[in-house]
Amino acid sequence: MMSNCCSQIIFLMCLLNVVKIRAQCEVPRAGDQRILTPESIKLTYSDGDTATFQCSVGYKPASLRGSRTITCSGNKWDYSKLKFQCTKKSCRPLPDFANGRYTYSPEGAEGVLFGATATAQCKEGFRLLRYTARRCLDAGWDGREPVCEEVSCDPPSLPNGKRVHGRPPYRFKSTIEFACNPGFKMVGSPSLVCERNGWNSPPPNCTVKSCGALPDFANGRYTYSPEGAKGVLFGATATAQCDEGFRLLQYPVRHCLDAGWDGREPVCEVIKCPPPPEIPNGQPEEPRLYEYDYEQKVTYVCNAGYTLFGDSTVSCSNSGTFEPSPPECIKKSCGALPDFANGRYTYSPEGAEGVLFGATATAQCDEGFRLLQFTARHCLDAGWDGREPVCEAQCEKPSAGHNRVLTPESNKSTYSDGDIATFQCSPGYEPADPEVSTTITCSGNKWDYSSLKLQCTCEKLKVTLSLTAQMLEIEREKLELYRERLAVEKERLQLDRDRLEVEKSSLALCKKAEQKTESHLKPNCTTAGDREGEAGVVQEETGS
Known part of the structure; x- marks a missing residue:
């Protein structure tokens, strides 16, 4: 029964949800020529909604009659009543402009409708300056009227030259005159002259001048930049190079100018080198000279304990310096020593x-061994000195234990x-069996405890423990008496504190009374402490 009720409830809920859902239409199809009016554009369209169309940009209604509206029926639009059609707007033909006219694309009647293009063409003898084309838009033709000007001669160019007479525009019978730039010839x-069909002849050419090749000079020659035939033309550079064994003193470069090569003939002198550089931890084999001839050689050697790295021999080069770079003298390496029997080295x-010339290797024996000889070795020119260390096995101090x-x-x-x-047995102990073995032997670096049979008893210790217990009991009793004495002193101290509080209260009352009475009526405000003090004085005076 309960199950049937639940089924009915679920069915009713589903039915309610179905009722809530309303049929909807998709966005209506407008086409290329029609679009929805702004008020008809929505996200959703329900059953019974209407949508109204208008013409797209560049189009106009083909007829003022005919329905523009469709209705959403269920979930579909009823297009059967839509009679609204649109046609392209016309911009009409453009009038001819000064010295020119238009051609239309596409050709024919379509050439003046929305989207068409009108291209400007000038008459023969004229050229178009600006506003080449215009387009038929929604509001009509865009752009402005083209401008055609009379044809004259396009100004000739002269690379590496310039105009010295005649200015544009160049009309019929106009003249122009040229000259070449420096370094060029015409x-x-x-x-x-500008004729009816253009200039009467091609413009001239300006070709680069040549300075010609320079003759070799004493102990040297020239190299040219750029290379090849252009190396002697205007703008080129001739660089002096001395022969081997000579170096340049002056006039290293000459330039090809309009009037020829500039500068003067270079001067080359015999190469001499100053003394070669010094190097750390090394020196030349022979004493250094004040001056060296070209290609004269110097050989370096290193000090003891150092190895030469690089070229040992350098020569006086064409640049007036020794080449290649001098070598370096680096410390020799003796290499790491191998570990020795029962030990190793620290550096x-x-x-x-730690393994280079001058370093020290110190021997260290492994645990359980001791060093007998050859403690340290040194890295010398020929390698490590000394001999391999000797480590002897040894035992640690034996542990006795067990009262031994x-x-x-x-x-x-x-x-x-x-x-x-x-x-032997510790003090207070004695052997349990005097006949057993009491010794052990160091074998390698370990003790052989298997031979040790000595056992010690604690008979003598009992007497010592008994006396110690008695002494502890006496000390405990002393401590108890001390605690009782401290308690008595604590009670006495508390009584003294209470008495002082009473006397302080009495003294305060007496001070108040003094403020209210005359001096001859002054009460007796001596405290017990004062009275004890007076009694003491009397006793001292009477000698009792």
């Missing part, structure tokens, strides 16, 4: 420098392989 007529200084101690003769700072250590 080929052709320098003057031109000083640390890091990479070493005998005085067995108590040493070091124990070598084969040494024997003897034990």
